[in-house]
Amino acid sequence: MIAHDDPRLRLCAVTDDLRDGVSGLVLRAVEAERGGATMLLLRLKHADGRVLVEAGTALRVALRIPVVVSERLDVALACGASGVHLTSSSMPVIAVRSQAPANFLVGVSVSVESDLASSLDADYVTIGPVAGAGPASLGLPQFTELAKACGRPVIAIGGIDAAAVAAVRAAGAAGVAAIRAVLGADDPAAAAAQLVASWSPPKV
Numbered sequence: 001m002i003a004h005d006d007p008r009l010r011l012c013a014v015t016d017d018l019r020d021g022v023s024g025l026v027l028r029a030v031e032a033e034r035g036g037a038t039m040l041l042l043r044l045k046h047a048d049g050r051v052l053v054e055a056g057t058a059l060r061v062a063l064r065i066p067v068v069v070s071e072r073l074d075v076a077l078a079c080g081a082s083g084v085h086l087t088s089s090s091m092p093v094i095a096v097r098s099q100a101p102a103n104f105l106v107g108v109s110v111s112v113e114s115d116l117a118s119s120l121d122a123d124y125v126t127i128g129p130v131a132g133a134g135p136a137s138l139g140l141p142q143f144t145e146l147a148k149a150c151g152r153p154v155i156a157i158g159g160i161d162a163a164a165v166a167a168v169r170a171a172g173a174a175g176v177a178a179i180r181a182v183l184g185a186d187d188p189a190a191a192a193a194q195l196v197a198s199w200s201p202p203k204v
Helices: 021-035 049-062 073-078 093-099 113-119 139-150 162-170 188-199
Strands: 011-014 039-042 067-070 083-086 105-110 124-127 154-157 175-178
Touching (some): 021 049, 049 067, 073 093, 113 139, 124 139
Parallel strands (some): 083 105, 124 154
16 A cells, blocks of 8 residues: 555546547646646546557656556556556456556545445545536545545545645545546646645645
8 A cells, every 4th residue: 555645646637538539648648747647547438458558558658657547457567557446346456466566556446335345455545526416426524434434545536626625635635636627628737737736735
């Protein structure tokens, strides 16, 4: 498990789509890194394995920050990613450890209390969706309860914008993850910088 204050957890930029191709995604990711993103999660729900490996390899080469692949351990290993991010229905963390190299990051998504059992051996967890209008949104009180219960560094995800950053940090988050708010923004660098500034506002 990594430490709660590990700088890699501060701002995870999550990929949204390939509307501008792999090359466009890489350019947006580079801009997000320039703005302060500290990790990138490759999640492209409708892409096949070949495209995921292509995108993952291109991102790994272009970025200095860790690239973590959503659910697909085979893709993560094939493209030399820094880790994999699992859901409660993915393969167990211990099985990933047996196949992955040393220092390979393993994250797990948590949205309900029953998910906590699958996260016991993870390096970090994402908890969410924190905000939003849908019935699946946890809200800050439930996020706080899950963050306290998981015993792992927590990244808040789902409906995260600059206004929400201070609240989830106070609730125990080690960092935040954003999809549309960073890589879906017109200016990923500025969007990432705004979230980073909200996490650590200037002293007065």
